[in-house]
Amino acid sequence: EPEVTQTPSHQVTQMGQEVILRCVPISNHLYFYWYRQILGQKVEFLVSFYNNEISEKSEIFDDQFSVERPDGSNFTLKIRSTKLEDSAMYFCASSVDRGIKNIQYFGAGTRLSVL
């Protein structure tokens, strides 16, 4: 069964460093998403992406975040200068079609630890 793949599963970084989280969405999906879950808190929407541009973004997704689809398969989330409060589980998801009426398929997540 097709699945969304995220790498790495765990990333440890020093405060102020840049990190790139990687995702390979399901191959025929066109819409991609990043979510964040701080330990013990709700999952929060960060950004959605379609046709090589950001479709929606939340208040959390400020200038230190960026997303990119550098080739035909990968979808990346970059955090430019990590802060302690960026420590969280980051989930990538993809869906065939746009909108909130479409099932989103989630990756297993990348746990980011900022020291």
Place this chain on the structure above:
Amino acid sequence: KNEVEQSPQNLTAQEGEFITINCSYSVGISALHWLQQHPGGGIVSLFMLSSGKKKHGRLIATINIQEKHSSLHITASHPRDSAVYICAAGVSKGSARQLTFGSGTQLTVLP
């Protein structure tokens, strides 16, 4: 103000019991999603509802648009059903379309 509220926060059941998890939302939605988060953290989509009822195996999800309420039922619960169950409302805010998540219900099914 929490736009999506789940109850209960924690639920412990004996194997075989019928389980209900509730979700209420305070905003107009286009769709309501139920998700399962495994102990390792991975998230699986269970249902997307915009009206009525859906069934998949032992799982049943219902939604009442007028009352802004959805329920997830598990029949003949099993220890492998132990997980966090999350509802997420597909909220339309102007041109924005995004999911707003509840806090989750931690379900533990004892053998």
